[in-house]
Amino acid sequence: MKLVYTAALLVAFVLPVFADDVLRTPVPDARPLMLAALQATDGQAHGVLTGEMADAITRRFGATSPIFIDVTTEKHYAQPGCCRLKVTFWQDGVLLPGATTPRRQMIDFGINYCLDGRPPQSLK
Template identity: 70%
Template sequence: MKLTMVLLAMAAFAVPAFAIPAVADDPVPMYPRTPVSDARPVMLAAIQASNGEAHGMLTGDVANAITQRFGATSPIFIDVTTERRYQQPGCSRLKVLFWQDGVLLPGAKASRKQTMEFGINYCLDGLPPKSLL
């Protein structure tokens, strides 16, 4: 539950601070996405996926509040990729990317794609790995 709150707080408050504009002509691949209220199910799915990837779409009150606050034109998407699988079964280094199109930040003249990316060592039991080997 604490990780969920941390991830939601990061999504709600850190997006403007860590926002990175996308290059306008970059193609954005679309994947089948699972609606989720926090990133944890997408992270667990990436750990279990043979290709190490999982994709979700943030839903619920927090997602709605963020979208409305910034007048965004898309849902908040979550892409998780496995950067490394550790020796401990069910544990990986994950890259977690939240992104949203059409975000208008305070003081900005135009809306744009905003992203927030972070890495996390995570296991299926919700804990970090005991070893990074």
């Protein structure tokens, strides 16, 4: 019985997740997806946030979905491996304080990022 439970946990937390017809990789934060987008031929990476923080946020807002992350390349810089990235976190069924009905909540931000984890030396 313990083996079956362990196998179920592995399947739940290790295998990629399909959501909105997009293959999503479970990640503890956005960094692995940012690196993946920099290396992807289409400049995109998609994931689902996992871990204690994701669970706490989902519980706090009574959300009906996991927290999804989408990263897209907006601009390539002259320095190899460096781009402007758009990072979007979104979740369905979020009930904000004072709201009467749950809805999809999104947060977007842009970041200049390189494969070494640092910003580009020049924005040209």
